[in-house]
Amino acid sequence: MIPPADMLLFATVVREESFTRAALKLGITKQTVSERIRQLEERLGVRLLERTTRRLRVTGAGVTYSERCAAIAALIDEANSEVQQGKADPTGLIRVSSPVLYGRRFLTPVISKYLDRYPQAQVELVLADRRPHLIEEGLDVAIHIGPLLDSSLVARKLGESSVHFVASPRYLSRYGMPDARNLRSARCIGFSAFETWMAEGVKTRIDPVLTVNDLELACEAAIAGVGIALVPDILCRDALRDGWLKVLFGPKPAMLRSIHVVYPSRTNLPPKVRLFVDAVATLAAPTPPKARGRKRR
Template identity: 40%
Template sequence: MGLDDALIFTRVVECHSFTLAAQGLGMQKSTVSRRIALLEERLGVRLLNRTTRKLRLTEVGQAYYERCRQIMLDFAEAEQAVMQLQQAPSGLLRISAPIEFGQLFLGRVLGEFMRQYPQISAEVELTSRRVDPVEEGVDIVILVGQPQDSTLVARKLFETERLLCASPEYLAAQGTPGAVAELADHRAVLLPHDSPRHWPLLDESIACRCVLSSNNITFAREAVLAGAGIAALPSMICQEALRSGRLVQLLAAARLSVNELYAVYPSRRFQAMKVKTFLDFLMACLPIERGLRLEPAAAGLLPSAPQSIPASTPRDSS
């Protein structure tokens, strides 16, 4: 009876009306009023001050309501979790991600996910702009760096080290720096989020002479390949060029800032099965040492759908 009374009380508070609460609960107004009176009698406190026109929570009633509301949310979430165990992900999955991550990694992972879960369709925007998942109705936003909005949930995917790189042609013309202090004399190609005044070093503050900046990492890499200058490139987009000799790594002992990628979404509560399952799938596709580095080759083996969720069971959209 205690849980039932707490539910009735919560509905009355949220409806601001005994009449509306009774209609929503399928009960008589007199029954709702009597149950609230019995609840107050049992607790030995007044929860609501009532007039002919208004309901107002007492201080004790406000505290009791907040606890009851949390219990109702937990109960609803528990029911949803049990029901979802028997359901396969389905519906439209909307994702926003950085261009390079999408091209090198996300496309392959999402394609395999959709193969295993054919009831999923997807809409993906690869962009360098900041996307607000709530404002734009996006299920998952993958972004570089932690979000500023503390109301969003941020799940760290990984971080990739950065390497100081230049082309052999640039080094032949401008010389090869032998120490980090010598970077001040070289041409800098800056990436998104880099300071326009200093090289992205963790231990030292070295002024940089910026000759080119871009909001696209691949564009910056191509400019460096063509001899524009030196850049601190994420390892995930420069390893092939380093192996082939088209780029040269400089000052390997230098400690540079890292690029962190996060999956951001509005809330953990009542999370759609399609979102939860894809996030788990995406994490399983990352290297075993998650949170360290991501190389394209590390995504060669993709996981199978969990056995507890049938991969092809049809159901209505989430």
């Protein structure tokens, strides 16, 4: 078994980019650091660091391993912080940001259970289809859908959302199956007059017959036969199941978008943030909404 202390030592060496600085940070000798890293590599059977007289270079395996070790170190810091802050129930306001659709569909039960369990807590939920600046806007937690652009944030993955090209049987009966290579000739429901779609590896600048600023409206318009829409699975799955919409261009999603809950830092993380993040991870998985009993058209 690899000693956890050696894993934390390795994370420190990578972070400090030096045996000497890591030794000073940990209060041990440089020789001890070097020997423990050598023993760690022997136990793992892989080279983690390339050593020269001037610098250390982390190998490919070392980069992956250091990320895992750093995550373990962060969890230990979080556990220590939690103990130091005590086990008192969270109190006070937590400010949360979320995209509109995700917030409406998934965060209400999270917030309800959180406030029911911790009656001294308060939640302010801000729904907005944009990437907020957590620190500048005084936010504690945010839901991000899509690629993570800010590496300074701590992220916990909740799942993935599939996005599909869809159209109604009424539309397909009237206009036929669209050509993925020439969507500009199709009747499309877009979010911008200057939008580009990619279907089957082909990019096409569409010319929307209807432009909207709401995903639910786009889905409803597609069901009504207005045109083709590009919408997330969590929104259209009921309509697909009930036959009101069809997935176009094969069953493979047009794209997959990661869903993360993010917050500014693990250091001295307040219990109210940690417990809310845990609640989101447990209760807000991207499962489909209940069917609404729509009558067949």
